[in-house]
Amino acid sequence: MTTTYAVLSEGLEKRFGDVHALRGLDLAVEQGTVCGILGPNGAGKTTAVRVLTTLTAPDSGTATVAGHDVRTDPGAVRRSIGVTGQATSVDGELSGRQNLRLFARLLRIRGAAGPARADELLERFELTEAADRPARTYSGGMRRRLDLAAGLLVRPAVLFLDEPTTGLDPYSRNQIRDAVRDLAGRGTTVLLTTQYLEEADQLADGIVLIDRGRAVVTGTPASLKARIGSYAEVVVTDASAMLPAAAVLDQLTGTEPALDHERRAVGAVAADPALTLPRIVLELDAAGVPVVDASLRPPTLDEVFLRLTDRRPAPATSPFKERAA
Structure with a gap:
């Protein structure tokens, strides 16, 4: 049986002056799985995500995301992914519905498809009742759910979540975790960076532990514990x-x-x-x-x-x- 990888990298290198952020990073993330990217501060996690999302070009090495090369076909990579960063990207003065409709237009979702998709996601993330309120009136958990909804407007093949539950209360964290499980169940590949290790333990099919710019160990949570x-x-x-x-x-x-x-x-x-x-x-x-x-x-x-x-x-x-x- 042939394994299909949604994210595959070999020998990724990246320097910023004297800082060697990536030192030959190898990743292999199977399609339709949740991969937890863990590592201490300064390990290279953020740089790896920026390379894989085409925001930073690697100095050497290769990487493909959803079958597209990050160097030679960055446009195709961007059309295949969703990205939710640590800071929410929503406009506080716009309502939740207006935010999603604006993102849909920026993503070139044509005609009535954009508003329909926005309404679908508002319902899915339990934001329908607050949909027409300014986003600045939302709680932290609601803003994170709205931000995650924006990242799913185009139904990405691969979703990058960078610290999606940082600063949220337990109820809001559980809502985000439920959403991640649902996405993986529908076939979306999720790359999750998190400081909550129990979160990776609960959600991830596989773990990649990055330290000093390399993947030092990979495996399931159970196999890493057994080590x-x-x-x-x-x-x-x-x-x-x-x-x-x-x-x-x-x-x-x-x-x-x-x-x-x-x-x-x-x-x-x-x-x-x-x-x-x-x-x-x-x-x-x-x-x-x-x-x-x-x-x-x-x-x-x-x-x-x-x-x-x-x-x-x-x-x-x-x-x-x-x-x-």
């Missing part, structure tokens, strides 16, 4: 038991435990798939460590992100140095 193993955590009865608990977890996992003094919790990544929770409890009991709770769970995507980009904050104190002192 770093499980996470063992113990909550003890009092602070004096934290160091003995850390010694047990260090021996069992082979990784330096982290101490959370506020919660009286000790945790460590457990790469050994044979390690079980009963064994952890037995070893703690044998060491005389009084335990309130113990767990062995899959890591969160936040923990995967910090570990695979090697951006983990250093512990304030080493439990073993602290014990020796």
Whole structure:
């Protein structure tokens, strides 16, 4: 079976003076999927999106979006994509309906098709009741939904969403997430950059983790979590038991435990798939460590992100140095 890629890049390079933003970026995003683009600040995510949306020309490498080359056929790329950036592009003095009709005219949607499509999207994003109010009176979530609607006027093959839910309340974030799921279900490929890692965990079929201008790891959320193993955590009865608990977890996992003094919790990544929770409890009991709770769970995507980009904050104190002192 032949895989169709909506976005495909090989060896993308981009410099801005002394800043090497992209260092051979490779991407392969299957058609009709949601791809989460993650990475620390300055990793190259925004530059990658600007190259793929033809706003910035790469210095070298190749990229196609919806089958069109970003260098040789940028017009076809633009006709095939929708883009929703971090800042909304709507005019606050115009109503929601007027905004969408204006965008439809700019996108050359002819005749009655433009107003009809605007009304369809207003209903789809639950904006019909507010459609004739000035957009400046909308809440943040409503403005984001209106902005997303504007990006869908032309039914894009590929939609780029750059931090679409930043600053929104939980209800509004869920509305945007539902819209993204619906789009993917209808065959639109979505490239999503987000600072909410749980959002990528919930929405993305695949994750591309970018660091220092390269795709350092790709895979499904589940496969990325499996790469770093499980996470063992113990909550003890009092602070004096934290160091003995850390010694047990260090021996069992082979990784330096982290101490959370506020919660009286000790945790460590457990790469050994044979390690079980009963064994952890037995070893703690044998060491005389009084335990309130113990767990062995899959890591969160936040923990995967910090570990695979090697951006983990250093512990304030080493439990073993602290014990020796």
